[in-house]
Amino acid sequence: MTTRDQSDSNWSAAEEDIMEATYSALLKHGYADLSIARIGDEFERSKASIYHYYDSKDDLLVTLLEFTVDQFESSLNTEASQNPAQDLKQLIDKLLSPHPLEDSHQFQAVLVGFRSQALTNTRIRAQFTQVDEYLATTIQELIDRGIAEDVFHDVNASQVAEYILATINGVMYSRLTTDRGDAIAAAHTSLISYLDSELIAERGGNHPV
Amino acid sequence: MTTRDQSDSNWSAAEEDIMEATYSALLKHGYADLSIARIGDEFERSKASIYHYYDSKDDLLVTLLEFTVDQFESSLNTEASQNPAQDLKQLIDKLLSPHPLEDSHQFQAVLVGFRSQALTNTRIRAQFTQVDEYLATTIQELIDRGIAEDVFHDVNASQVAEYILATINGVMYSRLTTDRGDAIAAAHTSLISYLDSELIAERGGNHPV
Structure with missing residues (x-):
C-alpha cells in the first residue's frame, strides 16, 4: 500500500504511518490475531499515539477500510476511450487480472478479510454496500454509454450491470479463497463471451457516428 | 445447525456437542473473538474434554468446517427429475433463495466467515477448493445431461458451469456482506435469463425422447 502517491490525500503524516502499520500487521497476523500491540510493533512512534487518533481497534480498522476503498476506487479510475466495449472489458480485466501483481493481490486479500467482518459490523457493511454501489454504477454508466452510441444492444443496463458485478x-x-485457478480463468473467459454475444452489437473497430 | 437429523453421522455424541458449542460461540462472538473459553461457555461438559478431542482452536474450527460442508452438500442433494433445466434452476434457487430461512442464512454466514480464513489457512483453503469443486461438478453434470438429452445447447459444459458458479x-x-437486496435480486434474475437465452434450447414442458 503506497500512500505517498496520493497527492490529494487529506491524511496527516502520523495518520498515514498508522494506516501503513495497521496494514502491515493485518497482512502478517490476519484479522483474528490483530491487536493494537501488534500494530504498534509495525510502528516507529509510541503505541499511545495510535489511541490519540483512534478510539479502538474497531475504529482503526474501519478507517483503514475507508482508506483502502479510496485507493481501490482511484486505481479503477481511467480516462474513457472512444469505445465503451473496450472500456468495459478493460475494467473487468483490471478487476480479474489473471496474474495480478503481488501488491494488488494483497490489496484484494485485505478487502476480502474486511468483507467477512461485514457480517457482524454495520460500519464495515455500509462501506461494502458503497463499494458495490460504486462498481455497479461504473459498469452501468459504461453500458448506458454503449446503448446510447448504438454499439450495445438495448438491454436493461442496471440489471445487466448487477449480473456482471456478481460474476466479477x-x-x-x-x-x-481456493486453488482453482483454471476454473476461475474459465469463468472469466465465459464472462467475456457473454459480453460479446449478449451485450455488444458491434465488435471491435470504431463505433458508428 | 441440527446434527440430530444426520442418520449417517459418524460423530460421537461428545463430538457433536462440541460442534454445536463451537457453532453457537461462532455466531455469538465471530471469528476474531472466538476462544476455547467462549466455546466452553456454550458447552455443558468440562472445557478440558474439548482438548481431549482437538489439539487447538484451529483444529476445532477446521473440523467444524468439514462438518458444515458435509451438511451444506447434503442439503443440496435432491433426486434428479426428468428435466435438467428445472433441476439446474432449482439448484440455483436453493443457493440464492431470496428469502432464506434464518437458519440457512446463518449457515451461509458461517461459511463466509470461514472462507475469509482461507486466505491464510491452507487446510481451510483446501476445504473451499473442495466445496467449489463439488458445486462446479454438480452444475456440470446437469449441463452434460441437458446436452445429452438435447434440451440444452451444445455448450462447453465445464466452462459454463464455472461461469454459473462464479455468479452464484x-x-x-x-x-x-452488503445491504443491496434489490441489486442482488436483479443479478439473480439475469442469471436465469442467461440460462433461458444461452443454455436452454427448449423451455418448460417435457424434453424430447
Whole structure:
C-alpha cells in the first residue's frame, strides 16, 4: 500500500504511518490475531499515539477500510476511450487480472478479510454496500454509454450491470479463497463471451457516428 | 445447525456437542473473538474434554468446517427429475433463495466467515477448493445431461458451469456482506435469463425422447 502517491490525500503524516502499520500487521497476523500491540510493533512512534487518533481497534480498522476503498476506487479510475466495449472489458480485466501483481493481490486479500467482518459490523457493511454501489454504477454508466452510441444492444443496463458485478465478485472471491485457478480463468473467459454475444452489437473497430 | 437429523453421522455424541458449542460461540462472538473459553461457555461438559478431542482452536474450527460442508452438500442433494433445466434452476434457487430461512442464512454466514480464513489457512483453503469443486461438478453434470438429452445447447459444459458458479458465489457473497437486496435480486434474475437465452434450447414442458 503506497500512500505517498496520493497527492490529494487529506491524511496527516502520523495518520498515514498508522494506516501503513495497521496494514502491515493485518497482512502478517490476519484479522483474528490483530491487536493494537501488534500494530504498534509495525510502528516507529509510541503505541499511545495510535489511541490519540483512534478510539479502538474497531475504529482503526474501519478507517483503514475507508482508506483502502479510496485507493481501490482511484486505481479503477481511467480516462474513457472512444469505445465503451473496450472500456468495459478493460475494467473487468483490471478487476480479474489473471496474474495480478503481488501488491494488488494483497490489496484484494485485505478487502476480502474486511468483507467477512461485514457480517457482524454495520460500519464495515455500509462501506461494502458503497463499494458495490460504486462498481455497479461504473459498469452501468459504461453500458448506458454503449446503448446510447448504438454499439450495445438495448438491454436493461442496471440489471445487466448487477449480473456482471456478481460474476466479477464471485471470480475475485474464488481466486483468493481456493486453488482453482483454471476454473476461475474459465469463468472469466465465459464472462467475456457473454459480453460479446449478449451485450455488444458491434465488435471491435470504431463505433458508428 | 441440527446434527440430530444426520442418520449417517459418524460423530460421537461428545463430538457433536462440541460442534454445536463451537457453532453457537461462532455466531455469538465471530471469528476474531472466538476462544476455547467462549466455546466452553456454550458447552455443558468440562472445557478440558474439548482438548481431549482437538489439539487447538484451529483444529476445532477446521473440523467444524468439514462438518458444515458435509451438511451444506447434503442439503443440496435432491433426486434428479426428468428435466435438467428445472433441476439446474432449482439448484440455483436453493443457493440464492431470496428469502432464506434464518437458519440457512446463518449457515451461509458461517461459511463466509470461514472462507475469509482461507486466505491464510491452507487446510481451510483446501476445504473451499473442495466445496467449489463439488458445486462446479454438480452444475456440470446437469449441463452434460441437458446436452445429452438435447434440451440444452451444445455448450462447453465445464466452462459454463464455472461461469454459473462464479455468479452464484458473487450473489451469495454480496447478500451476506452488503445491504443491496434489490441489486442482488436483479443479478439473480439475469442469471436465469442467461440460462433461458444461452443454455436452454427448449423451455418448460417435457424434453424430447
